[in-house]
Amino acid sequence: MTAxxxxxxxxxxxxxxxxxxxxxxxTDSAFLLAAANSLxxxxxxxxxxxxxxxxxxxxxxxxxFCKERGIRQLIPEPDLLSIEAFRNNPPERCYFCKRALFSAxxxxxxxxGAAYLIEGSNADDSRDYRPGMRALSELGIRSPLLEAGLTKxxxxxxxxxxxxxxxxxxxxxxxASRIPYGxxxxxxxxxxxxxxEQFLHELGFLQVRVRMHGSVARIxxxxxxxxxxxxxxxxxxxxLRMIGFSxxxxxxxxxxxxxxxxxxxxx
Numbered sequence: 001m002t003a004x005x006x007x008x009x010x011x012x013x014x015x016x017x018x019x020x021x022x023x024x025x026x027t028d029s030a031f032l033l034a035a036a037n038s039l040x041x042x043x044x045x046x047x048x049x050x051x052x053x054x055x056x057x058x059x060x061x062x063x064x065f066c067k068e069r070g071i072r073q074l075i076p077e078p079d080l081l082s083i084e085a086f087r088n089n090p091p092e093r094c095y096f097c098k099r100a101l102f103s104a105x106x107x108x109x110x111x112x113g114a115a116y117l118i119e120g121s122n123a124d125d126s127r128d129y130r131p132g133m134r135a136l137s138e139l140g141i142r143s144p145l146l147e148a149g150l151t152k153x154x155x156x157x158x159x160x161x162x163x164x165x166x167x168x169x170x171x172x173x174x175x176a177s178r179i180p181y182g183x184x185x186x187x188x189x190x191x192x193x194x195x196x197e198q199f200l201h202e203l204g205f206l207q208v209r210v211r212m213h214g215s216v217a218r219i220x221x222x223x224x225x226x227x228x229x230x231x232x233x234x235x236x237x238x239x240l241r242m243i244g245f246s247x248x249x250x251x252x253x254x255x256x257x258x259x260x261x262x263x264x265x266x267x
Contacts, residue, residue, distance in 0.1 A: 002154045009148040010039060016116045016142070018043040020109035022102065023073070024054070025062030028120030028152070030166040031159045032145055036118075037071055038162075045114050046073040047105045051080050052190050053097070053174040055198065065166070074112065078104040081187060091131070091181045097174070098132030102139050118142045123151045170207040171257060178211050180260055188244075195243045203232055207255055215246035223254040 013019065013036045021033045023046040037044045048062045059075070066073040078100060080086050085096040102117070109117040119136065121143040136143065145155065159167035176185050178193045189212055196210040196217055205225060211218040217240050221229060229236065229250065240248045 005148045005150050005154065006158060009035060009144055009150065012144045012147060013039055013042055018115040020045040020047050020114035020117045022105050022117065022119040023048050023062055025058050025065060026172050027159060027166045027169050028122050028145060028155055030065060030164055031155050032118065032120045033071065034162055034164055037069060044071060045112055046071050047108050048073060048075050049101050049104060050075050050077045052187055053080060053176045055194050058172060074108050076104050076108050087185050089179060089181055089183055089185050093176065094130060094132035095135050098135035102135060102141055106139055116142055118144055121146045122155055123149050177260065178209060180213060192244045196240050199239050205229065209255060211260065217245040217248045218251050220251045220255040226250065
């Protein structure tokens with residue numbers, strides 16, 4: 001079944017002929033970019049957006065991926081925080097974000113001769129609350145992994161077969177997803193979240209989220225890592241207080257994708 005889906009993906013990309021890949025550096029977009037780049041006759045361009053909601057380590061990782069494979073990469077810098085509808089952080093925040101970011105990608109793709117702009121949503125993404133998918137549809141952005149029916153697990157397996165370093169990379173999401181809907185998004189809040197997560201990454205906690213509730217940092221990570229985190233609790237508390245948080249807590253439900261969407265999905 002996976003082989004059939006891969007063949008379907010390759011047919012889609014070959015038919016397009018010239019693609020710009022919205023490339024975050026994550027598992028899905030890295031696989032899509034590598035798959036397109038492996039096909040004879042397909043012209044490939046990577047577009048990586050540098051914004052306040054993306055950790056610098058992810059921008060650097062995306063750049064290294066492209067450099068190692070000789071893939072041309074553009075790095076536009078749109079100002080998301082200048083968009084009031086985004087800053088106000090409504091439940092449709094992802095729509096306003098995607099609309100702005102993919103408009104910037106679409107402009108860059110057109111200016112550089114790409115016939116199609118494509119992105120890495122997969123077949124699992126329809127299970128979560130994702131208003132940003134509407135923006136993709138409105139802008140005519142293609143999602144070949146989703147069209148081919150490839151799931152996250154299949155993409156990881158295929159990435160491993162291709163020798164991609166991103167095959168087992170932890171899932172990532174924009175830093176704005178750490179701030180509850182209805183709470184204003186500011187550069188300072190994003191800085192604090194990024195600094196806290198970077199510190200936890202350096203301690204070895206790679207699949208982690210720091211959700212921001214006022215002055216409270218709610219840490220999510222896999223339950224099997226609770227013991228390791230608690231062993232470092234004094235150090236972690238001190239560092240996160242220095243960053244600007246007043247209270248630090250561990251979410252006993254553990255890490256899960258889109259936890260701030262739960263109130264919406266359960267109403």
